[in-house]
Amino acid sequence: MSEVALDEVDRGILFALQRDARNTTIEEIASEVDVSPSTVRNRIDRMESSGVIEGYYPKIDYEQANFPLHVLFVCSAASDEREELAAKALDARGVIDVRELLTGKNNLYIEVVATDTRDLTELTNELSNLGFQVESSEIITNHSVQPWGEFEF
Incomplete structure (x- = not known):
């Protein structure tokens, strides 16, 4: 494009x-x-x-929507498989966002929501079975955004 x-x-x-x-x-x-x-x-x-x-x-408050676990998985994937794996991750139940990073070992951030630890365990296993190496998982407590200042009129 x-x-x-x-x-x-x-x-x-x-x-x-x-x-x-x-x-x-x-x-x-x-x-x-x-x-x-x-x-x-x-x-x-x-x-x-x-x-x-x-x-x-x-912008959804997942806790208010009865999905109390909002987690960021920090993953790694081979650079030649990263794009394909990222697309597959979006098909996993509970995945709401996937970010591919160009460099570094931890090159995929996968944001998920779940109702309980059982859901989270199943999702972790599904991601591992797809070929991701889950390096860490972090509970998200808040997410804030703002307009990019370069667009301000």
């Missing part, structure tokens, strides 16, 4: 969407970046079509 040239308006739109895509209207974004609402809609459509905007995701 080729790179998309983003101007100041595009970056301002991205900043607003990162800040709160669900509760920010097209009209509010237009006012913030000083263009018409139709321009904002067209720009968002273009950035979605070109792959700059890949999707919109809810």
Whole structure:
């Protein structure tokens, strides 16, 4: 995929969407970046079509949703198998996020949710059977995000 040239308006739109895509209207974004609402809609459509905007995701409190175990598995995989294994990990029950790292021994971070230690043990075994070496598992207590400042208008 080729790179998309983003101007100041595009970056301002991205900043607003990162800040709160669900509760920010097209009209509010237009006012913030000083263009018409139709321009904002067209720009968002273009950035979605070109792959700059890949999707919109809810932030879920898994503990409130009755999944009290939110765990990050730090794994290693051979570099020539990493991408294939990452795709397979997404099929495992309970896996919600997989991050591939380009370098280092611990080159896959797999985020999972589970209801109890039995679920977690089964998931650990499934990941091992897929070919991952689980180096550590860390309980996630909180996750915070913020818009990238380079997009601020």
